[in-house]
Amino acid sequence: MSRTDYFRDPTAPTANSIKVAVSALVQDDEGRILLIRRTDNGKYSIPGGGLEAGETVAQAVVREVHEETGIDVTVTQLIGIFSDPDHVIAYDDGEVRQEFSICFHARPTGGTPRPSEESAEVEWIRPGDLHDRDIHPSIWLRIRKGLERPTTPYFT
Numbered sequence: 411m412s413r414t415d416y417f418r419d420p421t422a423p424t425a426n427s428i429k430v431a432v433s434a435l436v437q438d439d440e441g442r443i444l445l446i447r448r449t450d451n452g453k454y455s456i457p458g459g460g461l462e463a464g465e466t467v468a469q470a471v472v473r474e475v476h477e478e479t480g481i482d483v484t485v486t487q488l489i490g491i492f493s494d495p496d497h498v499i500a501y502d503d504g505e506v507r508q509e510f511s512i513c514f515h516a517r518p519t520g521g522t523p524r525p526s527e528e529s530a531e532v533e534w535i536r537p538g539d540l541h542d543r544d545i546h547p548s549i550w551l552r553i554r555k556g557l558e559r560p561t562t563p564y565f566t
Contacts (some may be wrong), residue, residue: 411450411501411502411503412450412451412501412502413450413451413499413500413501413502414451414499414500415451415453415497415498415499415546415548416497416498416499416500417494417496417497417546417547417548418496418497419496422496422498422500423498423500423506424498424506425495425498425506425507425508426504426505426506426507427505427506427507427508428507428508428510429460429461429507429510430460430461430467430510430512431458431459431460431461431509431510431511431512432458432459432460432461432467432470432471432474432511432512432513432514433455433456433457433458433471433474433511433512433513433514433549433552434456434457434458434471434474434475434483434485434513434514434515434516435456435489435513435514435515435516435552435553435556435557436456436457436475436479436481436483436515436516436517436518437515437517438517438518438534440534440536441536441537442534442535442536442537443456443534443535443536443537443540443553444456444457444475444479444481444518444523444532444533444534445531445532445533445534445535445540445543446478446479446525446528446529446530446531446532447529447530447531448528448529448530449527449528449529449530450528451546452530452544453544453545453546453549454543454544454545454549455545455546455549456513456549456552456553457474457475457478457479457529458471458474458475458478458511458513459474459477459478459528467512467514468485468514471483471485471514471516472484472485472516475516476521477526477528478526478528478529478532479521479523479524479526479529479532480521480522480523480524480526480532481518481520481521481522481523481532482518482519482520482521483516483517483518483519484516484517484519485514485515485516486514486515486516486517487514487515488512488513488514488515488563489513489514489515489552489555489556489563489564490512490513490552490555490563490564490565491510491511491512491513491563491564491565491566492509492510492511492512492513492548492551492552492564492565492566493508493509493510493511493565493566494509494548494566495508495509497509497548509548511552513552513555513556515556537557540553
């Protein structure tokens with residue numbers, strides 16, 4: 411299923427759903443960031459996805475990162491809660507979802523990078539090289555807030 415992200419776009423459709431999602435800024439010992447290139451819109455992103463019934467948000471992070479990248483992680487810190495109603499995601503089935511993503515820092519503990527149904531590419535990128543990738547503004551915000559390492563979580 412394809413998706414179109416709208417961020418502070420006056421032509422965006424009106425949201426008709428909200429789903430709790432998680433995402434993770436995963437950095438290795440060299441400070442490189444784990445990125446995927448999404449199969450649904452072709453953009454680069456940090457890994458993440460929807461919370462499933464019966465799991466905690468930390469369990470969802472571990473599951474989603476592994477599913478999308480092949481990398482095992484441990485969740486280490488909350489970056490923030492991203493729920494801007496001016497960021498909506500339109501799917502080709504008619505769902506228009508308001509963003510609601512809880513973003514965490516995580517560190518890799520094992521695994522081997524590999525693509526999946528949701529990720530056409532998986533790579534470790536130095537922060538200085540991120541500008542070479544097509545990254546949606548909402549993901550840039552999560553990365554930027556995570557790299558700032560604030561003492562209190564960000565929230566909208």
